[in-house]
Amino acid sequence: MAEKITARSVDYSQWYIDIVLNAKLADYSPVKGCMVIRPRGYAIWERLRGELDRRFKETGHQNAYFPMFIPMSFLQKEAEHVEGFSPELAVVTHGGGEKLEEPLVVRPTSETIIWSKYRDWIQSWRDLPLLYNQWANVVRWEKRTRLFLRTAEFLWQEGHTAHETKAEAEAETAQMLEVYRKFAEEYLCLPVIAGRKSDSEKFAGAVETYSIEAMMQDKKALQAGTSHFLGQNFAKAFDVQYQTREGSLDYVWASSWGVSTRLIGAIIMTHSDDKGLVLPPSLAQDELVIVPIFKSDNKASVMEYANKAFGLFKAEGLRVVIDSDDSQSPGWKFAEWEMRGVPIRVEAGPKDVASASVVMVRRDSGEKVQVKLEEAPAMAKELLKRMQKELLEKARTFREANTKDVRNMDDILAFYGKEIVAKNQPADDGESHEGTSEAKGGFARGLWCGSRDCEARLKAELKVTIRNLPSGMQDNCSGACCLCGASAKHMAIFARSY
């Protein structure tokens, strides 16, 4: 039986973990900080990956696979890169029973190993662009972890592209950010804000980092994907020069971009409720579950009817299962399938048999419709389509309701409430519990002077950071920085974040 889920209003962090564990999406690993992705969680990843991979290929990218072991010296070739990743490395020192001459790092990201090969493959402008992507596991040794959101090992994709010109690499960086934005909104129902990261939040080794940022139900931000313009940094570090169309030699321009299993955490935290998982229909392994409602004297006729319904849905290409387990009551099954996040429950009992109809219930809104059996597949498609649309709208409405324009520090303090900081101390068990009551605040939108000091002070005082400088809002940024009052340069989105 489905275990009880802690209510969001009681303990948001515990609610999240309860859903992950009770919906059997993931589980803890014997190795601290790693996770086991269980079949129901992995099925979400498979659907997400399939769709994203399709979109990558549609935009001309190819998949490849690079070794997970990287010589330690490779990371050191790019000064900012090694500084950024050193604290998080897992290091292999022994192989085949012997101590290795040079320690190997388990990839935290693959720029270095990939650019060491690009050197072999790129001689001339004719070899460019290289538009490669890789689906892989990576390791970043984290002290404080949370299933899906932050784990030592995680699954992700990392695109690594090489271009003739700066403009091309910048265009690729922008294109992939847009691929992520549309994918997040259309497929995951996650409304996101696309924009540029501040310098202090850039990827280690990038010239510019862009991100998409989503708001969770506790009003905190979650960075859901990043796209980096790497300039010629890695080409210089690995001496990757190409013969230009004019016959001279120049360093190659680069981008990289990635999303990870963290997205599953974002999906859970955006859509789910106190009854369990809510999934966008696009991501659901099963779109419909048929729950036959019978007693011993009418079991045969109800099951026959339910099987007929199953056949009709199946024939229309719907992903449907039937729960014919007779050791559990319909009520238990309703709760169980709500926990699992199946988008539509189809109830078929003796009254439905008599009226040649079924009852369909939407997981997210509870909307209930009764339709004639022959109209059920078309109605199911209609409900799924609406659910996909409305989940996005609902999340967007929530975000807008929790976004505030701020002009100065008073606005910011009022929005976030200074007392919340004390509740955000790290717990001692390695799992993070960031705030057990509903957080104040949300996204603050305000002008920023561009100073790192302002950023640092805000972070220290309120644990609030600049999420990004949203695209399309950077043209009229005259006015006073909401943090220090100096002349502003950017419009920024501020928030607490995962």
Add this chain to the structure above:
Amino acid sequence: MAEKITARSVDYSQWYIDIVLNAKLADYSPVKGCMVIRPRGYAIWERLRGELDRRFKETGHQNAYFPMFIPMSFLQKEAEHVEGFSPELAVVTHGGGEKLEEPLVVRPTSETIIWSKYRDWIQSWRDLPLLYNQWANVVRWEKRTRLFLRTAEFLWQEGHTAHETKAEAEAETAQMLEVYRKFAEEYLCLPVIAGRKSDSEKFAGAVETYSIEAMMQDKKALQAGTSHFLGQNFAKAFDVQYQTREGSLDYVWASSWGVSTRLIGAIIMTHSDDKGLVLPPSLAQDELVIVPIFKSDNKASVMEYANKAFGLFKAEGLRVVIDSDDSQSPGWKFAEWEMRGVPIRVEAGPKDVASASVVMVRRDSGEKVQVKLEEAPAMAKELLKRMQKELLEKARTFREANTKDVRNMDDILAFYGKEIVAKNQPADDGESHEGTSEAKGGFARGLWCGSRDCEARLKAELKVTIRNLPSGMQDNCSGACCLCGASAKHMAIFARSY
């Protein structure tokens, strides 16, 4: 331009490496023993994986993902398992800048970490069976490596199932062997011999190991997949007991099974020729390449025609590309696309335009047909279908022609030729070059007494091992062991192997 490929008759090992590198399937890694899978090689893996995954799901399996790091102590819980894998382990000793309390092993296979979790998930017979599979990278530190065939890190799938009864686990082991056999033959065009491994060749920790064995063009065997009946070994090692239907406690029964990127090596070595890669159409990213043949005065009309042909093929769902690069001659392009292994070349020149036809050439047999343009898509499908069938037949014919029934040691010595041993010494460069001239021998089929001593002597003297005891041939094994003359128990397939 395509580099020259060493002929098989000159140096078979070099021929193989030439194809892998020149067809850009894979490349060496900066870390010795690892490999980079380039887009054209990875595309083969993606198709192979997609089809096999479909077959796994069709037989009721689900995908999951377990951590790649395994505590060293886990391996030690199963005595044979740790003994078998210890020499090949990569060991992580440091994480996040600190020395780890317990070293972590990078998975060489995942039985131990998976069974440690099965303990949490299995309480009762109602929780069984668990039919899980994982697609992952694994590491086995090898001294002598060869691209695809044997690399320190490789990609694979590993199925791990848990069952109530011995019979069920045995049936699963047999079922997956049969899934592999059919997949190898139908999809990869690899004829294989399915059978049980001798005790000395079993997986470390298995009760029985079964394999499918293919013959390469140098007449050596390649183990292309394995399925293990694990008995209760891992359940006992990790104390995984379940409540039976009768209410008592019993250990869970297990199977595991896997295939890897090694299959790509097998495909290359089975089908390719001295011009380059030959791929079964099922695996080809592009089934057809259109090569327009034009001069400057007829380029426009030829290109228009070629594009029309492209549209017709595409409309019929065929995977087609057009090579309109005008910096290369048609002859160069023919050689290049032969190297890449595209199953059908479509030639479209001015004469074809005039006669409203195209010429199609099969990559494997060189068969050439001229057909009217409107009939070309149907003809292409026909040719691809025949090619898929005939590649399997050709490989099977080759294997049968190089399989000999042997009665005694004289037969065996005559078949393999004793002098070949001297040529098979390991090279010093870490890459293996096993025999540079065409090997004698092939598969020897003979009776075996079951003694490890006979096996060991044969291996020491001729580098020949028992590949497996073929299924369906174990019923009438009376007679004398072909190695020692004692009373035989099994029919065995003997061969040199990769």
